[in-house]
Amino acid sequence: xxxxxxxxxxxxxxxxxxxxxxxxxxxxxxxxxxxxxxxxxxxxxxxxxxxxxxxxxxxxxxxxxxxxxxxxxxxxxxxxxxxxxxxxxxxxxxxxxxxxxxxxxxxxxxxxxxxxxxxxxxxxxxxxxxxxxxxxxxxxxxxxxxxxxxxxxxxxxxxxxxxxxxxxxxxxxxxxxxxxxxxxxxxxxxxxxxxxxxxxxxxxxxxxxxxxxxxxxxxxxxxxxxxxxxxxxxxxxxxxxxxxxxxxxxxxxxxxxxxxxxxxxxxxxxxxxxxxxxxxxxxxxxxxxxxxxxxxxxxxxxxxxxx
Ligand code: AHR
Numbered sequence: 252x253x254x255x256x257x258x259x260x261x262x263x264x265x266x267x268x269x270x271x272x273x274x275x276x277x278x279x280x281x282x283x284x285x286x287x288x289x290x291x292x293x294x295x296x297x298x299x300x301x302x303x304x305x306x307x308x309x310x311x312x313x314x315x316x317x318x319x320x321x322x323x324x325x326x327x328x329x330x331x332x333x334x335x336x337x338x339x340x341x342x343x344x345x346x347x348x349x350x351x352x353x354x355x356x357x358x359x360x361x362x363x364x365x366x367x368x369x370x371x372x373x374x375x376x377x378x379x380x381x382x383x384x385x386x387x388x389x390x391x392x393x394x395x396x397x398x399x400x401x402x403x404x405x406x407x408x409x410x411x412x413x414x415x416x417x418x419x420x421x422x423x424x425x426x427x428x429x430x431x432x433x434x435x436x437x438x439x440x441x442x443x444x445x446x447x448x449x450x451x452x453x454x455x456x457x458x459x460x461x462x463x464x465x466x467x468x469x470x471x472x473x474x475x476x477x478x479x480x481x482x483x484x485x486x487x488x489x490x491x492x493x494x495x496x497x498x499x500x501x502x503x504x505x506x507x508x509x510x511x512x513x514x515x516x517x518x519x520x521x522x523x524x525x526x527x528x529x530x531x532x533x534x535x536x537x538x539x540x541x542x543x544x545x546x547x548x549x550x551x552x553x554x555x556x557x558x
Contacts, residue, residue, distance in 0.1 A: 268300045271524050272320030274330035276357070277308040279405075279438045280466040281494035285558035286331075286356065286514035293517030299524060308405065308437070310334055314341050321348045327524045331356040334407035342366035351527035355520055357409040364535065368527050371519055371537040373512050375410045379417025381510040381543050382461060382489045386422060389487070389507075393427045397458045400450045401433035402443050402471060404463040410512075411435065414463045414491060431457075436467040443467030447474035459487045465497025465509065472505055483507055493544055495556050501549035509549070511541040514558065 271294060275287055287303075294301035302325060306312035310333050320328050321344055328350055332338060338359045345352050346366055354370040361367075390397050399422070404411035415433070422428040432450050436442030443462060450457060451474060460475075462468035468490035475482045482488055482505045490497055493511040500506045519537065526533050544552065 268298060269327065269524060269528050270300045270302065270323075270325045271521075272302045272304070272316070272323070272325040272328045273355075274304045274306055274313045274316040274320075274328075276313075276331050276333045277306060279308055280464055280492070281496055281558070282464060282466070282492045282512065282514045283438075285494060286516060288558070289515045289517035290355075290520060291517075293521045296518075297521035297525070299521055306333060308333055310337060317341050317345065321345055321350060324348075325350065326528045327351050327353065329353040329355050329520060329524065332359050332409070333357075333405065335360045335409050335412065336407065339363065339366065353520065353523050353527060355516055356514075369523060369533045369535055369537060371516060371523060371539070373410075373539045373541060375413030375512075376417040378410075378491050378510040378512055378541070379414035379419075380421045381417075382414070382491060382508065383418040383421025385508045385510075385543070386428065386459060386461075386487070386489060387424050390425060390428060393425070395427065397425075397428050398431045398454065398456050399428060399459040399461060400447075400454065400457050401430055402436040402446055402460065402462040402467040403433060404435065404438045404467075406435045406437075408438075410438075410491075411463055418461055428459075430461075436462070436470065438464050438466060440466045440470035443470030444474050445470075447471035448477075451475070451478045451480075457486055459489070462488070462490045464512075465490045465492040465494050465500075465506075468506060469496055469500060472500065493549075493556075494558055495553075498544065498549045498553050498556055501544060501546055502553050504546060507546065509544045511543060513539050513541055 304316035352367040356372040436446045488506045
């Protein structure tokens with residue numbers, strides 16, 4: 252795996268290998284670490300030279316990395332946009348340089364779809380909806396208000412926007428379900444812990460936590476336990492991702508439900524990079540297949556969970 256910043260140019264100067272510039276969001280979660288591993292391993296297996304850049308959750312770093320890739324004349328650019336908006340200018344620069352762009356994991360809100368070849372990743376609205384539908388079913392007999400707090404992902408990111416939307420739409424089916432507080436924990440354990448502490452201080456009755464990823468849910472567990480409450484019992488906890496630590500918490504009865512988001516996008520990305528490089532047609536949207544887990548399902552799946 253080559254580091255971003257070396258001066259190799261495209262396949263002409265590189266033993267015929269396709270050169271893929273990839274700008275990653277950061278290393279904010281277990282999901283992200285598994286996604287980075289999948290991309291690096293798949294590039295090596297596919298014989299693709301990978302120039303990997305970690306943007307540390309900052310859009311300006313991603314824009315800088317993409318401009319570097321353009322300057323280095325890589326064959327294909329892929330990136331997982333930290334936020335949805337503000338990409339048109341740099342995407343236009345890549346298009347003008349004739350470098351195909353593949354969106355991975357997260358999408359952008361650009362109206363001009365010709366700025367990128369394809370988007371491979373999850374349906375985040377669906378994940379939020381599945382989480383909400385499970386809760387509606389669990390609480391269908393509730394006679395009074397069910398107070399929900401929500402830990403949102405990174406502000407302005409597609410998964411935070413879409414999971415919030417899907418969950419709100421699904422839980423609207425039961426007027427007893429009320430989202431009493433909703434704030435960003437930036438997809439990190441530290442953020443989840445800190446915001447959950449504030450939620451617990453401000454709200455004497457919290458029945459449900461919906462965390463937009465496992466890591467924030469895991470951070471929140473510490474705050475809940477420190478407040479003298481039993482996670483999974485006093486507070487029902489729903490998260491998204493299903494990474495190993497999250498699945499362990501679910502199997503242990505600390506979480507109650509997880510909607511899966513798969514980070515294993517590497518093999519499909521390499522396939523798409525080859526096709527885009529060869530000028531082949533690719534589908535404009537490739538959706539990742541995913542499932543959901545209850546506590547019993549997590550117990551059964553854990554021994555074979557790879558990440
Ligand atoms: O974009 C996918 C999300 O980003 C994952 O759900 C979260 O864990 C990660 O940080």
